[in-house]
Amino acid sequence: MSQSGLELLFQGQNLPRLLAGFGVTLRVAAVVLALGLSLGALLGALRTLPNRGLQVVLRGYLEIFRIVPTVVLLFVAYYLLPQLGGLNLSGEAVAVVTFTLWTAAEMSDIVRGALVAVPRHQVEAGAALGLTRAQQLRFILFPQAVPLALPGTINLATRVIKTTSLLLMISVMDLVNVGQTLVEANSHLHPTFAFWLYGALFIGYYLLCAPLSWWAKHIARQRKAVTND
Amino acid sequence: MKKMMQRLSFLAVLAALLLVAAGCGKSASTSTDTVAQIKKAGVIKIAVFGDLRPYGWIDQSGKRVGYDLTLARRIAKDLGVKAQFVQVNADGRVDALKAGKVDLVLANFTVTPERKQVVDFAEPYMKVSVGVVSKKTAPITKVSQLQGKAVIVTKGTTAEQYFTEKQKGVTLQKYDSKTQQFSALKSDRAAALADDNSYLYAWVKNNPTYTVGIKTLNGDGFFKQDYQQTLAPYFGQDIQAQDIIMGE
Structure with a gap:
């Protein structure tokens, strides 16, 4: 066997399978982020309202999803719920629902934090100028809260993408799961294969996460340009 | 009887299970498919390993292959249905059955008394310890x-x-x-x-x-000893203990 571990990566169906795993990871992450961040933003806004009962419920929801490890949530949703007479969903559906609820919980705290961080007098000054409540939100609260929430949101998004590697626990053929089956099938042909494969996984996750940081930097720069005017 | 159970546990292994044992609580909602239902659906869902060469793994063309996989395809063929594979890890095997995610596990699944209480093992098809x-x-x-x-x-x-x-x-x-x-x-x-x-x-x-x-941890070598003492003298040199006794 004179071939190198790198060449093995391109043999047979190895690369197409790795790309298919990349596709699964991308699909799950994209759906989860779209749903989770929107739901989280809404819940975060609700958490700034002065309704006590609502606060207790939302706070409880946040704490549960923040404290219980994601892998436990996945196991409960995938293996235990069907046994308790609940829904019996596919692995990917379970992943989307569980991760969305987790992402939304974390996002709600980021958004709440950003909203309360905008000084009260800013909104009050708007009210004094005769702006309606909607106008206060649109022109005063949101433009100042969004830049505050952005770093935390990007951080959360990259965490969500990387945590999708847990999906191998519930039979979803994601990037890491495909990678591991490739290592077991090929590493005897070339001992350095695992090194190249994990290198490929590194590139895969980098491609998923890096655009988010670039985008965040871009937005931050735009904001700066606007406020400097 | 207990001794017998223990013996069975390290005795041969790996098996298929079709039903969640009765008596582990109500499981009507998680109805595991019966053979009739599987035939009607035309598909049998089988849990397999994906990273365990040479039992259950994926070759370069992307096909699931191995000892367990060949058996799985044979079972599907005998039933006249399509095999659909679900890749699991060791700790997901019992729950995959209990939750009705699969109809059958063919993933080097050793018969043990504890597992027997919740899943239904078919005849062992391999010796293992x-x-x-x-x-x-x-x-x-x-x-x-x-x-x-x-x-x-x-x-x-x-x-x-x-x-x-x-x-x-x-x-x-x-x-x-x-x-x-x-x-x-x-x-x-x-x-x-x-x-x-x-x-x-x-x-x-x-x-x-x-x-x-x-090579063997959990067997106490009882049957091998028994064989050496009582049977070996009656057999020729070309017969080995493992030709006669189960497991170990």
């Missing part, structure tokens, strides 16, 4: 050598159960998948790795610097 693999330069040949040392196991396996219950002086390093446990051994995370001897034999062939120093 827990073995220990270690470096040839520092071979582990007796369990006593492991006292105070670290041993690698996969979660949800008979090896994990054996060391947790019977060898409390051994520190366990538990991993989720076969890939992880073998990588850990190769990077010297522990003195040895314990798992079914059936795949340790295959693994050392590809990793010749390692040896299966202990």
Whole structure:
């Protein structure tokens, strides 16, 4: 066997399978982020309202999803719920629902934090100028809260993408799961294969996460340009 | 009877299970498919390993192959249905059945009394027991050598159960998948790795610097002794103990 571990990566169906795993990871992450961040933003806004009962419920929801490890949530949703007479969903559906609820919980705290961080007098000054409540939100609260929430949101998004590697626990053929089956099938042909494969996984996750940081930097720069005017 | 059960446990193994045993609570909602339902659906869902060469793995063309997979396809063919494979790790095998995610597990699934209480095993199709693999330069040949040392196991396996219950002086390093446990051994995370001897034999062939120093842990060698004392004198030299006795 004179071939190198790198060449093995391109043999047979190895690369197409790795790309298919990349596709699964991308699909799950994209759906989860779209749903989770929107739901989280809404819940975060609700958490700034002065309704006590609502606060207790939302706070409880946040704490549960923040404290219980994601892998436990996945196991409960995938293996235990069907046994308790609940829904019996596919692995990917379970992943989307569980991760969305987790992402939304974390996002709600980021958004709440950003909203309360905008000084009260800013909104009050708007009210004094005769702006309606909607106008206060649109022109005063949101433009100042969004830049505050952005770093935390990007951080959360990259965490969500990387945590999708847990999906191998519930039979979803994601990037890491495909990678591991490739290592077991090929590493005897070339001992350095695992090194190249994990290198490929590194590139895969980098491609998923890096655009988010670039985008965040871009937005931050735009904001700066606007406020400097 | 208890002795008998214990014997059965390390006795041959691996099996198929079609039904969640009655008496483990109401399971009507998680209705595991009966053979009739499977035939009607035209598909049988089978849980297999994806990273355990040569039992269940994926070849370069992307096809699932291995000893368990060949059996799986044969079962599907005999039933006249299509086989649909669900890749699992060791600790997901019981729950995958209980939750109705699969109809059958063909993933080196050793028959144990505890597992029998929740799943229904078919006839065993392989002999297996827990073995220990270690470096040839520092071979582990007796369990006593492991006292105070670290041993690698996969979660949800008979090896994990054996060391947790019977060898409390051994520190366990538990991993989720076969890939992880073998990588850990190769990077010297522990003195040895314990798992079914059936795949340790295959693994050392590809990793010749390692040896299966202990081939059978959980058998007490009773039947082999019994054979040597009572039967061997009556057989010729060309008959070995393993031709006659089960397991061990």
